[in-house]
Amino acid sequence: MFPSATSAFTTYASISASLMLFRSIFNDLIPYPLRRHLLSALSYLFSFCSDKQTILVEQSDGIEPNHVFNASEVYLGTKISPQTKRLKVSKRLKDKGLSFRLDKGQRVTDFFQGVELKWRHVCYEVEKRGHRGDSNVVERRYFELRFKNKCRDVVLNSYLPFVLKSAELIESEARVLKIHTLGNSHYASKFKWESIKLEHPSTFETLALDLELKNMIVEDLNRFLRRKEFYRKVGRSWKRGYLLYGPPGTGKSSLVAAMANYLKFDIYDLQLENIKSDSELRKLLLDIANKSILVIEDIDCSVNLHDRTRGHKRSGQDKQFTLSGLLNFIDGLWSSCGDERIVVLTTNRKDRLDPALLRPGRMDLHINMSYCTMQAFRVLASNYLGIEGDHRLFGDIKELLEGTKVSPAQVAEELMKNEDADVALEGFVSFLKQKKMEDDELEKVEALKKLEIKESREPKMEHKPLKKDHTLPQMVE
Numbered sequence: 001m002f003p004s005a006t007s008a009f010t011t012y013a014s015i016s017a018s019l020m021l022f023r024s025i026f027n028d029l030i031p032y033p034l035r036r037h038l039l040s041a042l043s044y045l046f047s048f049c050s051d052k053q054t055i056l057v058e059q060s061d062g063i064e065p066n067h068v069f070n071a072s073e074v075y076l077g078t079k080i081s082p083q084t085k086r087l088k089v090s091k092r093l094k095d096k097g098l099s100f101r102l103d104k105g106q107r108v109t110d111f112f113q114g115v116e117l118k119w120r121h122v123c124y125e126v127e128k129r130g131h132r133g134d135s136n137v138v139e140r141r142y143f144e145l146r147f148k149n150k151c152r153d154v155v156l157n158s159y160l161p162f163v164l165k166s167a168e169l170i171e172s173e174a175r176v177l178k179i180h181t182l183g184n185s186h187y188a189s190k191f192k193w194e195s196i197k198l199e200h201p202s203t204f205e206t207l208a209l210d211l212e213l214k215n216m217i218v219e220d221l222n223r224f225l226r227r228k229e230f231y232r233k234v235g236r237s238w239k240r241g242y243l244l245y246g247p248p249g250t251g252k253s254s255l256v257a258a259m260a261n262y263l264k265f266d267i268y269d270l271q272l273e274n275i276k277s278d279s280e281l282r283k284l285l286l287d288i289a290n291k292s293i294l295v296i297e298d299i300d301c302s303v304n305l306h307d308r309t310r311g312h313k314r315s316g317q318d319k320q321f322t323l324s325g326l327l328n329f330i331d332g333l334w335s336s337c338g339d340e341r342i343v344v345l346t347t348n349r350k351d352r353l354d355p356a357l358l359r360p361g362r363m364d365l366h367i368n369m370s371y372c373t374m375q376a377f378r379v380l381a382s383n384y385l386g387i388e389g390d391h392r393l394f395g396d397i398k399e400l401l402e403g404t405k406v407s408p409a410q411v412a413e414e415l416m417k418n419e420d421a422d423v424a425l426e427g428f429v430s431f432l433k434q435k436k437m438e439d440d441e442l443e444k445v446e447a448l449k450k451l452e453i454k455e456s457r458e459p460k461m462e463h464k465p466l467k468k469d470h471t472l473p474q475m476v477e
């Protein structure tokens with residue numbers, strides 16, 4: 001005989017009333033610390049009879065935030081399912097989209113290498129006593145991760161590192177990159193960094209560079225990111241300096257943007273003309289966040305940095321801005337402030353730079369951005385005209401490019417003139433022919449000029465009247 005619906009409901013009501021009564025007596029009569037001990041002793045007893053293990057990931061480890069907790073929170077935000085009933089949603093200024101977090105008490109089940117992993121977000125309150133005896137209640141949080149005993153190795157050695165790595169990727173994907181420049185809304189004549197969204201489309205795929213050079217740069221960046229421990233071990237600050245040199249329009253600024261997009265680093269564009277003193281420079285550089293690229297464009301002409309001892313004085317000001325002040329940040333003692341920094345200097349004229357900037361070890365890599373080669377041209381042809389593989393005009397173009405100095409920027413401009421690939425390439429061939437003629441003409445003029453200069457420097461023969469030379473045979477009259 002089944003109990004009637006009324007009696008089943010009465011039994012349910014009386015059991016739940018007793019449970020509630022028991023809970024409120026338990027909470028009211030037993031002080032909080034004892035309650036926690038009793039509960040953890042009970043769960044300890046239960047864990048003996050279970051084939052499951054539990055890992056607790058607490059929000060903070062003493063004073064420091066627990067990185068595993070933050071990573072788990074980010075990772076689990078991507079694992080929500082229709083069964084997750086309560087979610088928290090947020091968006092920071094730097095984020096591209098919304099991000100989700102589990103609310104307290106919510107559960108998520110994940111699978112990794114065939115292992116079932118049950119997560120639960122737990123929140124509890126603790127009473128904290130201040131110095132003056134006053135108390136306040138603070139919320140503490142942790143994640144509980146349950147899995148089968150036999151999967152312990154997989155969880156500790158593979159799953160948790162996987163969660164950390166995934167969270168890092170999710171965070172960097174979600175980040176909006178920024179470019180920071182010195183704003184002129186300066187307070188007390190001091191400049192401050194102001195930022196806007198960096199939406200430069202340049203990437204290593206779109207960059208027209210010789211493949212070997214491109215791969216070398218990407219590998220260098222990857223090695224730099226991997227070697228945090230190495231830098232620490234050898235006593236160097238975790239920084240890398242690149243000097244990009246080459247004629248205008250060869251892609252120096254585009255390479256900086258590609259680096260930022262690849263590494264997901266912000267760019268800090270420092271215009272040295274605005275800096276008045278070393279101390280101002282120091283302050284600005286200390287305000288730069290980690291994971292960033294500091295760029296100083298056209299270092300040869302931004303400020304007269306040649307005189308290291310006297311510094312750069314401005315009229316009516318005794319403050320100084322010196323090259324040594326800058327170098328101190330690049331690789332001196334001040335450079336140890338901050339991690340994961342990249343410094344890029346660009347110049348059109350490497351020969352004009354102070355030798356101090358070129359000294360070995362100062363800029364780790366000198367990258368020559370040269371005129372357009374055939375390999376670089378193929379990248380541009382694919383970007384701008386969608387040409388993959390070969391084209392009937394590529395032979396002519398290769399020959400013409402070898403004898404002409406055209407920057408990738410000039411090539412790009414020509415290729416943009418027509419959407420039809422054949423028309424655009426024919427136009428480009430005529431452009432190259434014209435350019436070649438002009439270059440040849442220019443070369444002739446240059447050669448003539450050099451000859452003239454050489455001649456003007458050579459000592460002139462003096463045409464003195466011939467003295468009577470007694471050695472000469474006398475004319476017989």
Ligand SMILES: Nc1ncnc2c1ncn2[C@@H]1O[C@H](COP(=O)(O)OP(=O)(O)OP(=O)(O)O)[C@@H](O)[C@H]1O
Nearest residue numbers: 206207208247248249250251252253254408409412
């Ligand atoms: N190597 C390249 N690959 C792809 N595009 C390029 C390349 N070089 C130049 N360009 C194109 O030309 C434009 C100008 O190039 P960019 O500003 O990077 O040159 P730059 O070397 O920094 O010049 P400058 O010395 O005048 O600062 C870019 O916006 C890009 O469209």
Ligand SMILES: [Mg+2]
Nearest residue numbers: 252253297346
């Ligand atoms: Mg540039």
